[in-house]
Amino acid sequence: MNALPIWAALLVSALLIVAGLVTLVGSLGLLRLRTFRERMHAPTMGMTLGAFCVALSATIMASLLQHRPIFHEWLISLFLILTSPVTAILLMQSARQRRSRSGKDS
Amino acid sequence: MSAFLLYWGAAFALLCFTLGLACAAIRLMRGPSAEDRILALDTMYINSMLILLVLGLRFEAGLYFDVALLIALFGFVGSAALAKFLLRGEVIEP
Numbered sequence: 001m002n003a004l005p006i007w008a009a010l011l012v013s014a015l016l017i018v019a020g021l022v023t024l025v026g027s028l029g030l031l032r033l034r035t036f037r038e039r040m041h042a043p044t045m046g047m048t049l050g051a052f053c054v055a056l057s058a059t060i061m062a063s064l065l066q067h068r069p070i071f072h073e074w075l076i077s078l079f080l081i082l083t084s085p086v087t088a089i090l091l092m093q094s095a096r097q098r099r100s101r102s103g104k105d106s
Numbered sequence: 107m108s109a110f111l112l113y114w115g116a117a118f119a120l121l122c123f124t125l126g127l128a129c130a131a132i133r134l135m136r137g138p139s140a141e142d143r144i145l146a147l148d149t150m151y152i153n154s155m156l157i158l159l160v161l162g163l164r165f166e167a168g169l170y171f172d173v174a175l176l177i178a179l180f181g182f183v184g185s186a187a188l189a190k191f192l193l194r195g196e197v198i199e200p
Contacts, residue, residue, distance in 0.1 A: 009108030013115025016160065020122030023156060027126030030149055031133050036141055039133075043149040046126065051152070054119075054159050061112075061163060072171060073159070076178055080152070083182040087148060090189035095141045097193060 008064050012057040019053035022046060036095055040088065047084045051077050116164040120157060127153045144188045151181030 004012075022045055029042025055073040062070040127150055134146035155177045162170025187197050 004108045004112070006108050006111075009111040012163075013111045016115040016119040016163075019156070020119035023153060024122040024126050024129075027129040027149060027153065030146060031129040036139060039142065039145065043130075043145065043152065046149065046156070047152050050156055051159075054156055054163075058159060058163050065166070076155070076159070076171075076175055079175075079178055079182075083178075083186075087182065087185045087189060090186060090193055091141050091144060094189055094193035095139070098139075098141075 004061065004064060008060060012061050015053045015057035015060075019050045019057070022053070023050035026050070040092060044084060044088070047080050051080050112164070116160055119160050123153050123157045123160065127157070140192055141189075144185055144192070147188070148181060148185040151177060151185070155181070 026043045026046035029045075030039055033039045033042060055077045058073040059071060062073075130146045130149040130153060134143050134150065137143045137146060155174045158170050158174040158177065162168070162174070191197050
């Protein structure tokens, strides 16, 4: 770990802090927003931007430590980008259907 | 100095992810509708996957990446199956 230069350590820790804050804001939004349609939007921030920042910091750190480009953390980010809209669409459709079936709005 | 920065950055990120996990767990127990609970479960999966990624970055072990990938996979399959069940009443339609 001592082989890492100081600018890389600064960059990696800043990215980690940003990822933590963004994900925490998303989860707090899930807890605090009032209706389901508002709550739907909050955790997507942690899914996209949080995972993106963590993958970028892991890429920087592993590439500098092993002196060759390492990209396998981006698999997770790509997978999340591909799959999180599917879950969101299914959840929203089911919420719409069940609410219209039970006859009350919101 | 760089070890210090990495240690505290990773510690802060882990603290934030754990707090997010707790928020999602509260919403999972309290959520008024079933969709809220599924969304909270999905958020818990994402947060725990990020915790594992940061732990792998902190300890420089490659095994955490595979576990995180598996958690992301199972999280998507579980959430999609639960949402499909709520939508249609069955998971795999004939």
